[in-house]
Amino acid sequence: MGKYPDSWNGANKGEQKYLYTLAELSEMLSKKLSAKRLEHSHAVAYTAASIAMYNGVQDLMPFLYAGLLHDCAKFMYGEEFLVYCRENGLEVPKDAEKYTPTLHGIVGADMAAKEYGITDPDILNAIAHHTDGRAGMSFLEKAIHIADHIEPMRSFDMEPPLSEIRRLAFLDLDMSIYLMDKAIIDYLEGCGKVVTAQAYETVAYFEKLISER
Ligand SMILES: [Fe+2]
Numbered sequence: 001m002g003k004y005p006d007s008w009n010g011a012n013k014g015e016q017k018y019l020y021t022l023a024e025l026s027e028m029l030s031k032k033l034s035a036k037r038l039e040h041s042h043a044v045a046y047t048a049a050s051i052a053m054y055n056g057v058q059d060l061m062p063f064l065y066a067g068l069l070h071d072c073a074k075f076m077y078g079e080e081f082l083v084y085c086r087e088n089g090l091e092v093p094k095d096a097e098k099y100t101p102t103l104h105g106i107v108g109a110d111m112a113a114k115e116y117g118i119t120d121p122d123i124l125n126a127i128a129h130h131t132d133g134r135a136g137m138s139f140l141e142k143a144i145h146i147a148d149h150i151e152p153m154r155s156f157d158m159e160p161p162l163s164e165i166r167r168l169a170f171l172d173l174d175m176s177i178y179l180m181d182k183a184i185i186d187y188l189e190g191c192g193k194v195v196t197a198q199a200y201e202t203v204a205y206f207e208k209l210i211s212e213r
């Protein structure tokens, strides 16, 4: 396995000085999120950091902070996300009104910046785009996006099986994201649930990336 370029390893983060330690953040989040959600957030942090370790990334802090904070807005519901976006001048994606929970990413990134002292744009983007992904994702964004689905407590009945996606996340990150995202879209379509335009765009991006190898 080749090493990812330095520009992907979080080294382009500028001068992020963490305002809070991970333990302090965990304590703050425990007052807002359920115990289960907080445990999931820790699991995402360590899964993303493990993927980064495997790929020779030196600075693992962005993976831990982005993972711990990725669902920091998940204590809000429905309309609350729209109200927050309106009040804080956040742009709401076109179809987000149909499925407001997808907004917990951009709302979470805004909270990470304003309440938790995060200034690194790569960490903020990883939080903002963790649910639906986007074209041209950074390595950190990809690691958080896939870790959200493959952390040890997750289960998802899919083909290929989740165990294979977990293995691929280390060996072939782009392929693991493509297969996972496609399976999620198939599942959502199958039960008549909303799939965002952003989710379709992301899976098309990874499909093209893989086909051009
Ligand atoms: Fe989330």
Ligand SMILES: [Fe+2]
Binding pocket: 040, 044, 070, 071, 148
């Ligand atoms: Fe999550």
